[in-house]
Amino acid sequence: MTDAAINDTRKAELLSTVVEHVDITSFDARPIIDAMGKMSFTSRDLARATGIYNDMLADPDCTIFLVIAGSTSAGGCMDAYAELVRSGMVDGIVATGATIVDMDFFEGLGHKHYQALEVPDDDTLRSLLIDRIYDTYIDEEDLQHVDHTIFEIAETLEPRPYSSRAFIREMGKYLVEHGKKENSLVKLAYEHDVPIFCPAFVDSSAGFGLVKHQVDAMKAGKPYMVLDAIADFRELTDIKIKAGTTGLLMIGGGVPKNFIQDTVVCAEILGHDDVAVHKYAVQITVADVRDGACSSSTLQEAASWGKVNTGIEQMVFAEAGSVLPLLASDAYHRGHWKGRAKRAWAKLFA
Template sequence: MSKGPVSQFIQHHYRHFNAAALVDAAKGYETHLAEGGKMMVTLAGAMSTAELGISLAEMIRQDKIQIISCTGANLEEDVMNLVAHNSYKRVPNYRDLTPQDEWDLLENHYNRVTDTCIPEEEAFRRLQKHLVKAWKDAEEKGERYFPHEFLYKVVLSGDLQQYYEIDPKDSWIIAAAEKNIPIVCPGWEDSTTGNIFASYVIKNELKASTVKSGIEYMVWLADWYRQNSGGKGVGFFQIGGGIAGDFPICVVPMMYQDLEWHDVPFWGYFCQISDSTTSYGSYSGAVPNEKITWGKLDIHTPKFIVESDATIVAPLMFAYILGW
């Protein structure tokens, strides 16, 4: 595939250090897919609020990603940006805010994520009423679903179209829902929609069991991995650290060590974009070789780490992989 101007710029200028690691990792990603492998992408941090969907959605549409693991925040915040983008407030001088400034934002129903404030009424509440209806409808029918499956139902129903404030092609959740690619969302309770669901459980208006649990996600992932890890296997592209990456990568040692299924292949490719510092005892910042000792990666697994800002690096890598 011929490369476009962004890729050509990267190839010409990115020759050393983290820049070279970016190119090597992107080429390794391409090779893994070209040889028949599949790829998991994991999303930590505030990637959806950073509007990574602009490039991530196209990666999904062009079959460059087969499965996603993400935090509950990333799951919901892509849809919040979709339905309330015009009401978001950017605060470029966020480092200068006083505690009173922060309190004023709260009083005006703005929740700040670095330089961007999510509008509570327009974002959370627009999504909430449709999710609550989906939860209650499922419970009345005696049905249970994963968090991402409920969100897919709401997105695919068309009920949110009345609120769209960005081009839907820039929403990675819409792209994922239309492709019906699997999502693993560990620790979903640690999100606004997870908190909202918990509030309905406390009020005895919903049962906790209506939304499937993290353990059920792990059980499901073990089966998916078994079915998809033939040939070149499944690659692991980790953006940031935390539970979005830690949870799914453990499925391999869990099957090998705890279930004693010794025919389970290791992850077939590994890349992490990280700004975490290994010497602080950070698991998120651990160099890929450490994962060999945990039974996650093989000696021969292609391994890359780009120590930089994911909001800069991920779109560039995706652009390269897409040939832009």
């Protein structure tokens, strides 16, 4: 057997067990959450956070933002996020580029994430073109298909500035026409007019495709499309101004968390002194508050900046993949979403 054949066999062995995404509609977590509410520590925190999310859904005036950082999409929560969009349980999304491009759009094109049943030497993984996220594998060759697809989308666009929301909408349109997965967050957001913002969009596979688009255009002496990060901030602030009452369901922290919270301050700077702080806020994170990182700054701390309400907030210090399915399943089965009006905030920019 040749070395190439041996490597192909080894790669197939390592990429043999697909990550199966949790289906929050298939089980009812209400009894578990109710029981946790009578416990202590993180269990009670999660029950209270779930109650706050249900309050957001029951409030007819509340626009809900789903805020995602980290790798929960790759780890099995991808379909849960998609269901929140399909059922009208979120009205806007702020996320990392990895969440939207490397994970969701990646699977939307028909690729998969795989469970690492063993973790060999990472140099070995590199030689087999396998990328690792903790105990999850991605085929690098599949990821390069994402890079090229982003390049193809950019090539079709008028050479002008685009917010990440506008470009991601083009990605959703592409998946409607060419996608291989019904449960794609990017695709469903496009279909339901739920805007997605990625304030650090090029920190993902999209960056490679967009750099190639720009370099090729420069070599040919042609104009090219560019991403406008200021437009991201302006558009998201526009939604906050028009939405009034808002709630945040935040998974992880980082740039997406700070970006959505800063819309309150930005609105004030623009002269909208009547814009309220985010009324409801939930954050699920494992970040330690002692390291000075923004990802772990508590919601109480954010109140000092005039960003969130101190009365209806809850921090949950837990690995999100282990608790988000319970929170989302509880909210799905309580059914407050069934009476919600869909905001369709993407139409604001049509």
